[in-house]
Amino acid sequence: EAGVAQSPRYKIIEKRQSVAFWCNPISGHATLYWYQQILGQGPKLLIQFQNNGVVDDSQLPKDRFSAERLKGVDSTLKIQPAKLEDSAVYLCASSLDREGEQYFGPGTRLTVT
């Protein structure tokens, strides 16, 4: 069974630029999560989708971050414009349903200079 795929693995941008991350969850998983993991901290949930609907985006900085999961499968997370404090690893995870075990992708390491 293929795991959660993410791309790119690494990205370096300058502040005020925009960036997008892509996630392909495990086939059949209805729930998809985006986490932000700042160096030295645990992952923090940014947004949770159930199929193509948003379940929880309470910790998503909506003035600069956006995410979509249009067909209920792949998802993209965008930052526009980026700030220095956005430097982090962005993890995507998926689960069969909202109470299922979460499976994590390898993450995208973003550096904002």
Next chain:
Amino acid sequence: AQSVTQPDIHITVSEGASLELRCNYSYGATPYLFWYVQSPGQGLQLLLKYFSGDTLVQGIKGFEAEFKRSQSSFNLRKPSVHWSDAAEYFCAVTVGNEKLTFGTGTRLTIIP
């Protein structure tokens, strides 16, 4: 709000020695508890979880954890560590459909 505390930022253990990583949570109800491991450049992998029942749970890679309600703790243990166990370990907590709350992690270094 629920919170998770991992008091040890970094632990160094000799290969073959026993290991215990501490995790304390703060929540009114009994939460669901998890331990994840993250190797460099990798995503998180679930080691074990506690929902209810037997308070000593067995996980993958020879790890176990014990839920102690009186101490609000869920410490991770392994009787004999291997060099490949070097990684970052995260304790996480949730209740029902609420989001997972992670601790700040404990980095484990193994010395020969």
